[in-house]
Each structure stands twice: as C-alpha cells, then as structure tokens.
Amino acid sequence: MTTEIRIDGERLWQTLMRSAEIGPGKAGGLRRLVGTDEDKEIRDQFTEWCTEAGLTMSIDQLGNMFARRAGTEDDLPPVTIGSHLDTQYAGGRFDGILGVLAGLEVVRTLNDHAIETRYPIEVINWTNEEGARFSPSMGPSGAFAGVFEADFIANRADDDGFLQGEELERIGYRGPEPVGGRQLDSYFELHIEQGPQLDAERIPLGIVTGGYKSYGMHVDVRGRTAHAGPTPMNERKDALVGASRVVVAVNDIGWKYHNTNGKTTCTRIVAWPNKPGIVSEWAQFSVDCRHPDRDMAAQMMAEIEQAIVEAADKANVEMEIGTRWEFDGANFAPELIDLMRKTAKDIGVPYKEMLSQAGHDAYHIAKVCPATLIFSPCKDGITHNEEEDAELELTEPAVNVLLQAVLARANR
Amino acid sequence: MTTEIRIDGERLWQTLMRSAEIGPGKAGGLRRLVGTDEDKEIRDQFTEWCTEAGLTMSIDQLGNMFARRAGTEDDLPPVTIGSHLDTQYAGGRFDGILGVLAGLEVVRTLNDHAIETRYPIEVINWTNEEGARFSPSMGPSGAFAGVFEADFIANRADDDGFLQGEELERIGYRGPEPVGGRQLDSYFELHIEQGPQLDAERIPLGIVTGGYKSYGMHVDVRGRTAHAGPTPMNERKDALVGASRVVVAVNDIGWKYHNTNGKTTCTRIVAWPNKPGIVSEWAQFSVDCRHPDRDMAAQMMAEIEQAIVEAADKANVEMEIGTRWEFDGANFAPELIDLMRKTAKDIGVPYKEMLSQAGHDAYHIAKVCPATLIFSPCKDGITHNEEEDAELELTEPAVNVLLQAVLARANR
Numbered sequence: 001m002t003t004e005i006r007i008d009g010e011r012l013w014q015t016l017m018r019s020a021e022i023g024p025g026k027a028g029g030l031r032r033l034v035g036t037d038e039d040k041e042i043r044d045q046f047t048e049w050c051t052e053a054g055l056t057m058s059i060d061q062l063g064n065m066f067a068r069r070a071g072t073e074d075d076l077p078p079v080t081i082g083s084h085l086d087t088q089y090a091g092g093r094f095d096g097i098l099g100v101l102a103g104l105e106v107v108r109t110l111n112d113h114a115i116e117t118r119y120p121i122e123v124i125n126w127t128n129e130e131g132a133r134f135s136p137s138m139g140p141s142g143a144f145a146g147v148f149e150a151d152f153i154a155n156r157a158d159d160d161g162f163l164q165g166e167e168l169e170r171i172g173y174r175g176p177e178p179v180g181g182r183q184l185d186s187y188f189e190l191h192i193e194q195g196p197q198l199d200a201e202r203i204p205l206g207i208v209t210g211g212y213k214s215y216g217m218h219v220d221v222r223g224r225t226a227h228a229g230p231t232p233m234n235e236r237k238d239a240l241v242g243a244s245r246v247v248v249a250v251n252d253i254g255w256k257y258h259n260t261n262g263k264t265t266c267t268r269i270v271a272w273p274n275k276p277g278i279v280s281e282w283a284q285f286s287v288d289c290r291h292p293d294r295d296m297a298a299q300m301m302a303e304i305e306q307a308i309v310e311a312a313d314k315a316n317v318e319m320e321i322g323t324r325w326e327f328d329g330a331n332f333a334p335e336l337i338d339l340m341r342k343t344a345k346d347i348g349v350p351y352k353e354m355l356s357q358a359g360h361d362a363y364h365i366a367k368v369c370p371a372t373l374i375f376s377p378c379k380d381g382i383t384h385n386e387e388e389d390a391e392l393e394l395t396e397p398a399v400n401v402l403l404q405a406v407l408a409r410a411n412r
Numbered sequence: 413m414t415t416e417i418r419i420d421g422e423r424l425w426q427t428l429m430r431s432a433e434i435g436p437g438k439a440g441g442l443r444r445l446v447g448t449d450e451d452k453e454i455r456d457q458f459t460e461w462c463t464e465a466g467l468t469m470s471i472d473q474l475g476n477m478f479a480r481r482a483g484t485e486d487d488l489p490p491v492t493i494g495s496h497l498d499t500q501y502a503g504g505r506f507d508g509i510l511g512v513l514a515g516l517e518v519v520r521t522l523n524d525h526a527i528e529t530r531y532p533i534e535v536i537n538w539t540n541e542e543g544a545r546f547s548p549s550m551g552p553s554g555a556f557a558g559v560f561e562a563d564f565i566a567n568r569a570d571d572d573g574f575l576q577g578e579e580l581e582r583i584g585y586r587g588p589e590p591v592g593g594r595q596l597d598s599y600f601e602l603h604i605e606q607g608p609q610l611d612a613e614r615i616p617l618g619i620v621t622g623g624y625k626s627y628g629m630h631v632d633v634r635g636r637t638a639h640a641g642p643t644p645m646n647e648r649k650d651a652l653v654g655a656s657r658v659v660v661a662v663n664d665i666g667w668k669y670h671n672t673n674g675k676t677t678c679t680r681i682v683a684w685p686n687k688p689g690i691v692s693e694w695a696q697f698s699v700d701c702r703h704p705d706r707d708m709a710a711q712m713m714a715e716i717e718q719a720i721v722e723a724a725d726k727a728n729v730e731m732e733i734g735t736r737w738e739f740d741g742a743n744f745a746p747e748l749i750d751l752m753r754k755t756a757k758d759i760g761v762p763y764k765e766m767l768s769q770a771g772h773d774a775y776h777i778a779k780v781c782p783a784t785l786i787f788s789p790c791k792d793g794i795t796h797n798e799e800e801d802a803e804l805e806l807t808e809p810a811v812n813v814l815l816q817a818v819l820a821r822a823n824r
Contacts, residue, residue, distance in 0.1 A: 088637070088685065088687070088689070088690055089684075089685035089687060089690070090637045090685055090690075090693065130689070131687075131688060131689060132685070132687055132689075132690075135688060136688075137688065137689060193642070194639050194641065194642045195642035195643075196644075196647075212641070214641065216688070224797060225500070225502045225796055225797040225798075226794065226795070226796055226797055227606050227770055227795045227796040228675070228677040228679050228700045228796075229606065229624070229626065229675065229700070229702055229769045229770035229771070230605070230606045230607035230675075230769035230770055230793065230795070231607075231675070231793070231795075232608075232670065232673070232675065233663075233666045233667050233670040233675060234670060235608075235793070238663070238677070240659060240678065240679075240681060241659060241660065241663045241678075243656075244655075244656035244657075244659035244660050244663075244678075244681075245656075245660055247652060247653060247656035248653065248656050248657055248660055251645075251650070251653045251656075251727075254645045255645050258644065258645040258646060261644070263640070263641070263642075263643070263644065263645060265640040265650070265691065266652065266653075266656075267640050267652075267686075267687065267688050267689060267690060267691065267692070268683075268686050268687055268688055269652060269656075269681060269683060269686065270686070271680075271681060272501075273500065273501035273502055273544070274679075274680050274681065274682070275500070275501060275543070275544055275679065275680055276543055276547055276548075276549065276628070276679050276680055276698045276700070277500070277542070277543060277544075277549055277679060277700070277796070278500055278501070278502075278544075278679060278796045279677060279679065279796070280679070281502065281797075286688045288640045288641070288688070288689070290641055315663075357641045357642035358639055358641035358642055359641070381642065381643070381647070382638065383638070383639045383642070383643075384637055384638055384639040384640075384689065384690045384691070385636060385637040385638055385693075386637075
C-alpha cells in the first residue's frame with residue numbers, strides 16, 4: 001500500500017546537514033544570500049541531488065528552480081512542493097531549506113518504492129524569499145504569481161548597488177525560462193513554525209488555516225545637519241531623534257497588543273551623515289506590524305501612523321511614508337487544508353491548526369493555484385538567528401504527511 | 413607703522429571662494445574628506461598659494477602641513493597660525509578653512525608691506541580635524557601634541573576599512589617629518605563661531621576664554637536576532653530598540669539643560685543585521701554631552717549613564733560603554749588672551765568674550781605651547797551644514813586682529 005510508505009528520516013537529515021555546510025555563519029548557523037558564491041554552491045548541490053534522483057531541472061529568469069519528476073500523464077499541470085534555500089544574514093539551517101529538501105526527500109521516497117504518479121511533481125527553490133540582500137522579500141515567487149513585474153525584481157539593488165538579476169547571472173542562475181505564466185496543479189509548502197507553540201507542546205505538525213494580518217512600510221525622515229556641539233536644542237531638526245522616537249513608540253505599541261499576540265517592530269534604521277559631531281539630516285526606518293485579527297492590526301497601524309506624526313512634531317522634522325506593503329495569507333485552499341487534516345489523521349500524526357505569523361512564498365503562490373502551508377516545530381521558536389534548531393524526531397512526521405498528501409493529490 | 417597695516421579682504425574672500433570650488437557638496441557647501449582626491453586638490457592648491465607667497469612647505473607623517481615664513485632670528489621657535497582644510501560630509505565653506513586661509517592672508521599682507529618678523533611664522537593645515545571619515549576627530553593635531561600615538565591615528569579605518577595613513581600616502585600627503593616633538597612659540601587659531609551669538613549681535617570678534625565641558629563616548633548594545641514576525645514582544649532582545657531608547661532619553665536630557673546652554677546628542681547609530689524582517693542583535697551609538705558649567709556637565713553625563721542602564725533594562729539587552737573622551741578647552745594662554753583683548757581695543761574692533769562649544773585643534777595644541785582661539789561670526793550660527801555662510805564685512809575685523817596679534821607676538 002502506498003499509504004504505508006514513509007520517508008527516510010536519516011537521509012533527509014544528512015541532506016540538511018550537508019546544506020548546513022554551505023555558507024556557514026558565525027555560530028553554527030548560515031549566511032547564504034542570493035547571488036553570492038554560497039548561493040551558487042547550494043544551487044549546484046541541489047541540482048546534483050535532483051539530477052541523481054532523476055529529476056529534470058529548469059530555471060527561470062529570476063533564478064527560481066523547478067526540479068521535475070514526470071507523471072504518467074505528463075501533460076497535466078504539476079503538483080509542486082517548494083520553499084527557499086536562501087537565508088538571512090544571521091540565519092538558521094532549517095528556515096526554508098527544510099521545505100525544499102523535504103520535497104526532494106518526498107521524490108526520493110517515491111523513487112525508492114518505484115511509485116509513479118499521474119500528475120508530474122516539481123520541487124521548487126524560490127529565489128530570495130528572505131529579502132536579506134535584495135528587498136522586497138519573496139520577490140521572485142511574487143513575480144511568478146504576477147504580484148510584481150519580473151524586471152522590477154531583477155533590477156532590485158543591494159546596499160552596494162549590485163542588481164539581483166546581474167548577481168544571479170554572475171553565478172549562472174539567471175535561467176532562460178520566463179517567470180510564471182504556466183499552470184500549477186497545486187502548491188505544498190512545509191516550513192518550520194518560526195514560533196514557539198509546536199515545540200512547547202511537542203506537537204509535530206501545524207496546519208496553517210490562515211495568516212496574521214501583516215503591514216509594512218518605509219518611512220523617510222528629513223531634518224537638517226548641524227554641529228552637535230554649539231547648536232542649541234531648540235534649533236535642531238535631528239532626523240535620528242525623530243526616527244528613534246518612532247522606534248520606541250512602535251515598540252510600545254507592540255507591547256500594548258502583546259496579550260492578543262500583536263507585534264510591531266522597526267527593523268532597520270539608516271541615517272545620513274550619521275557621523276560623530278554632526279546632527280543627521282536624513283533617516284529612514286522600516287515598520288513591521290502584525291496581528292491575528294484584521295481589525296486590531298488596522299488599529300495598530302493607525303496608532304503607528306499617529307506616533308509618526310507626533311514624533312515628527314516633537315523632533316521638529318518631516319516624515320513621509322514611502323513604500324507600503326501588506327499580506328495576510330487569507331487564501332490558502334480549503335480543499336488542501338482538508339487534505340492535510342485527513343492525511344494527518346490517517347497516518348496518526350497529531351496536529352494543531354494555526355495562523356502563520358511570517359510571510360512565505362505560499363502566500364504569493366496561493367494566488368495562482370490551490371496552495372497549502374504546514375509547519376514543523378523549531379526549538380524554542382528561535383529563528384532568523386544562527387541558534388535556530390530542529391530535531392529529526394519532531395520533524396519527520398510533518399514530512400510524512402507532506403509525502404502522503406502530495407501522493408494523494410498527484411494520483412487523484 | 414606696522415600697526416596700521418590691514419589685510420586685503422577681497423583677496424582673502426577670493427581665496428576662500430576658490431577653496432569652495434574644491435569638493436563641492438550638494439547645496440553650495442563642501443564635502444572634502446581626508447585622503448580623498450578632493451583633499452589632494454585643496455592641499456595642492458594650498459601648497460601653490462604658499463609657495464607663491466615664498467613659504468617653505470613641510471609635511472609630517474600624518475599629513476599635517478606647515479608653511480614657513482623665515483624670521484630674522486630663524487632659530488627661534490615659530491609663531492603659528494592654523495586650523496583645517498577638511499570638512500564634514502555635508503560641510504560648509506568656512507569651518508576650519510577660514511583659519512588656514514586667514515593665516516595665509518596674514519603672511520601675504522606682511523609680504524605686501526615687506527615686513528620681516530623676528531620669529532618665523534608658520535601657517536598650519538591640520539589633517540582630519542572633523543573626524544568625518546576617520547574617528548577620532550582632531551587626531552593628527554592630538555598626535556602632534558602627544559595626546560595620541562601617531563601610529564594609532566595613522567591606523568584608524570574608515571567605514572570601508574581604508575586606513576587614514578594609507579589614504580594620505582595614496583594622495584601623496586604622508587610626509588617625511590615626524591609628528592610633533594618640536595617647539596612652537598605660540599599657536600593662534602581663528603574659527604567661525606559655529607553658534608549664533610556673534611552674528612545675532614553683529615559683533616565681529618569672539619575672544620575665547622575657555623571651552624564648554626564636553627564628554628563623548630561610544631556605547632555597544634548586544635541583543636539577539638529574531639524574526640520580526642512571529643517572535644513575541646516578551647521574547648525579544650532588540651538592540652535597535654535599546655539604542656533608540658537612549659537616543660530619545662539623551663535628547664530629553666539635552667532639553668532639560670537647554671536653559672543653561674546644555675546640549676546632548678546621539679550623533680551616530682549603526683545596527684546589525686539592520687534588515688527588514690529581522691530584529692537586530694547589535695547596535696552602537698555615540699553620545700555627545702556639553703555644558704558651560706563643569707559640574708552640570710558631569711551631572712548630565714550621570715543622567716545619561718542612568719538612562720543607558722534603564723534603556724538596557726527596558727529593552728532586555730546589554731549595553732557597554734566603550735571608548736570615552738572629554739575636553740574642555742580650559743588651558744588657553746592668559747597672555748595670548750590678553751594680547752587679543754589689547755589688539756582688538758588698539759585697532760577698534762568690538763569683541764565679546766565667550767566659551768567655545770565645539771572642539772578645535774587649538775584644544776590639543778594648547779597642551780604644548782601658549783595657544784589662543786578667536787571666533788568670527790557665521791550666519792545664523794548654522795554650521796556642519798552646506799548652508800553655512802559668512803560675510804566679508806563681519807569676517808575681516810577678526811583677521812586684522814589676528815594679523816596684528818601675530819605680528820606683535822613675532823616681533824616681541
């Protein structure tokens with residue numbers, strides 16, 4: 001019975017640990033940024049693994065990689081399993097990587113048992129999910145789903161002015177295929193939870209039924225340079241003070257909504273000239289606001305915008321909200337969520353239904369095909385940190401649910 | 413009578429305006445950082461002017477430039493006039509530059525009248541007064557005065573890792589002379605006030621009798637990276653929030669002491685990874701604290717240190733105070749201050765006695781010879797800003813006082 005096959009947990013772990021050798025960070029974690037030599041190395045390694053598993057590779061013009069296992073009715077659109085192999089600056093060994101390599105393990109397991117599927121299956125590595133080097137995050141999966149123009153994403157520059165498309169070209173992964181525009185049957189993504197709930201309760205599977213409402217924006221602050229020595233306090237227009245007032249206020253708003261799981265963060269601040277002895281004339285910061293309840297998220301954003309007005313007034317500077325973005329993961333496919341519930345019950349994996357708090361490629365892909373997102377536990381919920389960790393025993397059950405759900409979908 | 417000679421204001425202004433063409437900033441100001449091509453260009457131009465005026469150039473290993481006019485008793489130590497030709501990132505056309513080019517104008521005026529002096533006279537351009545590219549500021553004059561080791565200053569790196577000594581070498585201005593170790597008779601520095609008082613009262617001369625007490629320090633903040641989405645507020649160690657709390661508190665302390673002319677500033681903040689989507693694990697900021705009263709300055713610093721403790725506690729991060737510095741300009745030479753008063757009275761220039769709020773090369777040089785600092789007005793007190801401005805009519809009287817005081821000193 002194909003419903004009795006299981007993945008090879010040791011093989012999956014060895015594959016994850018080999019990945020963890022590529023782009024080592026400073027404390028056992030990873031720094032594997034898009035378009036770097038480390039990115040090339042993991043892509044080459046992934047290609048080698050996929051080719052050994054009999055998969056056919058194709059790469060689109062944003063470096064998204066599709067490793068295809070033919071179906072017995074190969075003209076049908078593919079059932080896909082994806083996530084990302086890139087990491088944060090100080091990232092972990094599992095965030096995203098688990099989802100791609102679990103897809104590989106699913107295929108390897110089908111190979112072990114010589115199981116054919118009616119629908120083709122594709123394992124996908126999306127470029128730059130993290131947005132660590134190039135902003136926005138999730139750009140290439142977004143372009144695949146028609147959220148962004150592919151050229152816009154290719155032309156994003158890093159802090160040193162290098163363009164994402166050119167850096168992909170440099171490492172040989174700006175492929176020939178157009179971005180998007182083809183039909184997928186369905187999309188499955190397994191990701192570590194990036195929160196502490198599953199680990200705390202030792203539950204090996206989270207079935208995501210929706211997402212937190214998430215808002216983001218960049219804010220520019222304009223003041224005036226002045227000598228930090230003689231310039232009286234009342235003649236200053238200190239952009240850094242204005243930005244810092246907002247950082248503090250945004251943090252306070254997060255605490256205010258902490259009891260209902262709200263979070264607000266200013267993640268990034270830059271100022272100019274930002275030198276000793278001089279008051280900065282310009283600053284920019286990024287705001288991130290999330291809440292499970294849409295109305296409360298909107299309320300938090302309103303409070304943040306009010307805090308921006310007050311901080312600008314207090315610091316005698318001007319502030320302007322620039323780029324804004326929002327996502328909510330509200331459109332995962334009920335049929336696939338049901339398939340996940342049923343599969344977990346069938347093979348006896350305890351699960352918990354939950355909302356996703358972070359953005360994932362699945363949010364975008366859900367716009368162009370039925371998509372589902374599941375979670376496995378990560379130690380203490382620590383992520384975007386080199387101490388991010390997971391254990392095989394708590395990871396394997398979710399991968400088996402993925403295997404069986406994909407198999408059911410691909411043979412329906 | 414040599415007491416009746418006066419400088420050529422138009423010539424001084426033309427020279428200043430020629431300097432203002434080298435390293436133009438973005439709005440009529442200057443960006444002329446140490447060791448850049450623009451620094452080389454102004455040094456070449458200064459050398460040309462000095463050579464035309466019959467001066468002999470020598471350059472020390474930190475790029476400090478000494479342009480010497482021989483005395484009739486040339487073995488006597490030189491009477492010196494100095495300041496700096498470098499600027500802030502968004503600097504003005506007069507800050508420092510006026511002091512060096514006023515020295516040149518003094519020499520040119522003596523030449524016009526074929527006046528010899530008993531003591532030699534040297535016009536000095538100190539390297540990196542501003543500290544805009546390499547920290548600390550006033551490093552090369554400090555090394556001349558024995559406050560720093562010359563090698564320490566040569567090995568200071570900019571934000572891109574370039575070393576000050578190597579960048580001076582690159583532009584041909586790492587000279588052969590040892591740094592310091594030779595006797596100066598006296599040091600005269602004319603600087604724009606960098607505050608609004610003289611301009612507001614249309615008084616053309618400020619005689620500096622001392623300085624504000626100034627403290628500075630760098631503070632490191634250590635937190636933990638985490639995902640800005642799922643990480644609950646109570647599990648965060650957000651280095652940027654900790655740093656921002658101090659920036660706001662330091663600004664509030666400045667306002668508290670504003671009525672007695674206190675100022676406090678966090679001038680610079682950097683964080684890592686400082687990227688969207690991630691809580692930063694490290695931040696660093698600089699603190700600047702100034703007050704005319706020594707006890708109150710110490711009290712302000714105590715409040716800042718308390719604010720650091722409280723901010724670290726609130727943000728659940730660790731903070732550590734690193735490098736500290738302080739200066740107070742308390743040691744200007746009474747005999748030279750008296751000379752300035754007398755000269756101003758003799759030639760009928762109204763003046764005001766004042767404290768210096770900013771640091772100047774004169775603070776260091778006062779440790780190794782009798783030194784004095786005088787101010788001329790700058791428009792609205794705006795400085796370290798490309799709108800910094802001055803007018804000839806309000807500048808010329810101070811340069812004439814400088815001329816007559818130097819002449820008196822060099823012929824005593």
